[in-house]
Amino acid sequence: MEIAGNAALVVVDVQQGFEEEAYWGPRDNPEADQNIALLIDTWQATGRPVVLVRHDSPERNSPLREGHAGNAFKTYVEERRGKGTGPELFLTKSVNSAFYGTPDLDSWLREAGVRQIVVAGIQTNMCAETTARMGGNLGYEVFFALDATYTFDGEGPWGWKLSARELSRATAVTLHDGGFASVVRSEELVAAAK
Template sequence: MTQNAIEIAADSALLVIDVQKGFDDASFWGKRNNPAAEGNIAALMDAWRETGRPVVLVRHASRPGSVLAPDQPGHAFKDFVEERRGKEALLVTKAVNSAFYGTPDLAEWLTASGIRQLVVAGIQTNMCVETTARMAGNLGYEVLVPLDATHTFDLAGPGGLSLTADALADATAVNLQGGGFARVVTTAELLDAAPAVHTP
């Protein structure tokens, strides 16, 4: 095995962050990137379920007025996630960027389950995915982020500065791996590595 080979633990947890219908509202969010994100997330969910690894679904509950508010249709998971949900998936509900500040307590569940490796995918790349991955790294987990199983939106900042969704995703990749929070990988690399530890 090469030095850079990906090793997926038998109990590696897949965190699927905020893959909710409200993110399909372009009039609310603006221009997105990576149309392949949903297909890649679905493939990872299938692989994790097929190999008996745990899946954690995270759902954002925004304030009233948001398309992600609990009383809005957009609060629901996208259909492909709901179809793959399964009774075994843990559901975490949060109101901030990090999945570690949600209910039930994610870190407590991971500790009780003895899980030390996390794969973090979902929406938005530079918001809840990056924040959750950074915090996981700070907490000492081994974190893998398949960037092509995430997407985000163009965003305006201070003083007229704005960045495209692709530029923000690139920044996330640099922040996470360059900063030592996580290893940035591809969905294909994870799918190739995932079945290995379950082979007798």
């Protein structure tokens, strides 16, 4: 794996509101936060661009709504803001893809000559996956740091239920099989970035 000197780390929705277990239910991957922090540290130490994405939910009862404490970044992300030697972008969105946020992510990446992105964050099968898919569609080489993401148990039509682990595996298979992204581990990215 080769990671470009200007590959951007896109950290999706690592917000306090995702700690509200009563709202979201059971989650997977308890090591995700540690891995996200490691990726941010590595990207900042090597001067690579970091994009911090915040979801401003339009839903009245969402823990991620503006004005609610849950809208804020988790403490370990907030403490790292502005600490890198490379460029940093903060953007907000109200839909799944970070490419539909403000300011415009695609324009920012293209102006910087970025062709590779690494996606990490929450939720694996929602905003992280959607951002990765769209990045692939837009022509970026996308690396999806599966162990630096997590999600929650879900329920679909007809009473179908999948565990968080099953949903994460489905995301990994979809991104890999569909050619949207290379699904990798954080340690591989860190080793390649150093």
